Amino acid sequence: MRHLPSALFIGFLAATMAFPPQLLMAQEAAAPAVEDQLPGLNYVPENAVGVGFVQADRFLTNPMVQAYPVEVAEACGKKYLGFNPMKITSISFVITPPSPDFPSPDMFAVIKTSETLSKETFFAGIESLVDGMAEDEDIEDAFPELNGKAFYTDAYQVDYVAAHMLDEHTFMLGSLGLMGEVVANGPNAKLTKPAETLAAANDGADGYLAFNMAPVRDQLNGMLSQQQIPPPFTMYKQVPNYTESVTLSCHCTEKMAATLKINGVDEAATGRLDDMIRFALDMGKQTMLSEADKLVNSEDEIEAAMGRYQIRVSESMLDALRPKKEGTSLVLSFERSDESIVGANIAVIGILVALLLPAVQQARSAARRMQSSNNLKQIGLAMHNFHDVYRGLPAQAKTDAEGKPLLSWRVMILPFIEQSAMFDQFHMDEPWDSEHNKQFIKHMPETYRRPNSTAPEGYTTYLVPVGKNTIFEAKSQPTSEGQKITKGAGFRDITDGLSNTAMCVEVNDDAAVIWTKPSDLEVDLMNVLKGLGNAQPNGFNCLFGDGSVRFISENVDTNNLKNIFQRNDGNVLQIPRD
Structure with a gap:
């Protein structure tokens, strides 16, 4: 029976944090008056890209709604949420735009109810419906003023969801971090x-x-x-x-x-x-x-x-x-x-949606591209820090004493992307798919995950170019027993200059590899765009040796791309500048 209340709860989230139903049959009863100032507007931040308000009681008392099993919704609400959701009178919701740190739009809602809320029962039974509760330290960091519950659900994967009582008839529901900022700032004067x-x-x-x-x-x-x-x-x-x-x-x-x-x-x-x-x-x-x-x-x-x-x-x-x-x-x-003309009304809605949705999708795409660029910059910084410590870049693969590739360079730079604890758990003398090491495949660091990638779990699209005259041209040398890393080329070997040579690229999803596996982009000079071109709309991001990230168009001149991949050809480049 857990599925029914869970489904109802997900429906409740969708109703309060997304868009409400817009087409219901008319009713005869007069609609209640709208307040002069819509409830919740004093919590709307300046950077809100979307704001909405729903006179919820008009929908919840509609004859069409009453035809559904409202008794079940009422019982589940009282048991798990501590109040009757059919008593909600209004919902104000706010959407903030994507950002480099949060590539998905963030949101929260301010909900008013005619029922008196109790702190003791407010969302008291939520743990049995959701996929996990927030840790106390996470709440303390993000929202120390929380007067309610914080939890995680697969229905909303942006952040923890927080339910926070404002007063006995009003509560907020939304992203833990965003609500923490909004409540800390207080209602706007x-x-x-x-x-x-x-x-x-x-x-x-x-x-x-x-x-x-x-x-x-x-x-x-x-x-x-x-x-x-x-x-x-x-x-x-x-x-x-x-x-x-x-x-x-x-x-x-x-x-x-x-x-x-x-x-x-x-x-x-x-x-x-x-x-x-x-x-x-x-x-x-x-x-x-x-x-x-x-x-x-x-x-x-x-x-x-x-x-x-x-x-x-x-x-x-x-x-x-x-x-x-x-x-x-x-x-x-x-x-x-x-x-x-009813058809004209339908046409208007269709045209409006067609005009507005691409703008939102493009904004989200730009934020994801920016986040991916930041991931590459973190990889570049890790490469430079590795070079400072070991006087050389990591080899494309960690090898054994016979030179057999065992693990990817992505494993060797883990300590430099704040993943020392995971690095220490690897058996560096075993291959990536050994019984011990393969357990880490599903725990791929977020730095290796491109936000818009559809590759399977544990697969990364951040690969280094491997081939003739690339930074990672040389076959990895044998590694002495007990040594945890295998060193590769140094900056002195990149004679074309760090700012002119590709160090790591985003590949297409169908070219993704398991992140621990010593497998990368084999550069084919006869087909230099193989595996590249659609990691982002119209192209892909490229990390250069100096740590900069630039966008490469899918229509890039292939000869120029060959020169970018090669570290010592001496040719003049046309480097894209973002």
């Missing part, structure tokens, strides 16, 4: 810009969403600057600079209506955004009408009729998508009525 944006959208709707451009503007501009966009669409690269925020308010219970606002940084910027939207709609209209005209001119009566239908409906739909300019905002409002 004055609403932050993202909170003000959401509050301004308050028109009594059932739910609101606000996207704040400022925290991700630089990331989006960086990504767009690298994109090859043909004229006349290059103007769309300026969208982040012109946009202040985007808000969406939805009525889903008493009526079906929605209002979308695209807010420009000033009136001039709003005018430019309006021009861009109108240009896109006009281009779409021309394309649609061109295809429809072909049908209209058909000798087949049915095809001609279909063409006329497409002309009539497409014009109506595109007209419905044209926003109205109101000061610094572009406004689209829709309400289902006898005269409305």
Whole structure:
């Protein structure tokens, strides 16, 4: 029976920390009034990229919800959470953008309930539902003011989840580290810009969403600057600079209506955004009408009729998508009525999702690329520290007395990436797949894990180039008995210069290797891009001998890449600069 309450709890997490249901049948009862200031807004940080509010009681009292086994949800809530989840009145949620330290967006929610919460029973039974509880030292480090529980669940792998009582009718639920910072800062005396944006959208709707451009503007501009966009669409690269925020308010219970606002940084910027939207709609209209005209001119009566239908409906739909300019905002409002075109409403939602999701995905991709770059920089620093201690780089493989490869260089630099305890547990005179050593495969350090990799557990995509004239060209020499490391080339052997020679690269997921295995990228000078090119969108990161990391395009000149891999060819390079 553990699966049922676990499933209900995961559903509860999804409902409070993600997006709520948006389409429910209307009910006759009047909706409760919305507070002048939406609850929880005084905890919204300045760097919030997404803010939302849901009038939860309107959904939970909806006849459609009452058709489900709410009694089970109530019983499970009281047993494991210490309160009845059906008594929740509102949910405010906050999403912060990805960062180098946290490549996934972080989030928390402020939940209000009409039921009186008790500290003794609040989340008291949660341990039997989750995958583990947070250690006291982790709580003390991240959130010493925690008034509740902190735990880990596979349903939310970003961080520990913390449940924190604010008062007898309000609690917070979200990432332990983020909530620790938010609570430590205390409620804001004055609403932050993202909170003000959401509050301004308050028109009594059932739910609101606000996207704040400022925290991700630089990331989006960086990504767009690298994109090859043909004229006349290059103007769309300026969208982040012109946009202040985007808000969406939805009525889903008493009526079906929605209002979308695209807010420009000033009136001039709003005018430019309006021009861009109108240009896109006009281009779409021309394309649609061109295809429809072909049908209209058909000798087949049915095809001609279909063409006329497409002309009539497409014009109506595109007209419905044209926003109205109101000061610094572009406004689209829709309400289902006898005269409305339901298809146009659906088209609007589809287009909005298509426009906003790529921006979020690109921001997340940029953060993951940055985290991977940081991993490579840590590897580079470890290589340099190893060289300082042993007067040489690690060999590509730790060998035995006969020169047989046993373990990867990744094992030999463990003490230099703060993994001395793991290093000391290896049997350095045994191969990577010995009965003792293979137990460490599943414990691969995070430094060796590329954030966006889909390789199996224990596989890394950080490999050194091996081959003629590379830094790791020489076959590893035999290692004296009892010696824990095998030394390779030194910096003096890299005559092309450290800043001109590749030391380690990101390979494609299908070229990943077990991290302890002495296996790396065999450079094929006839096919130098083999195993490379899609570790990141449009290319891969490369660690150079001086510790710098640069992005190599998938369209790199192959001769130039050959020169980058070779340490002593003397050729002039075109080194990419990030």
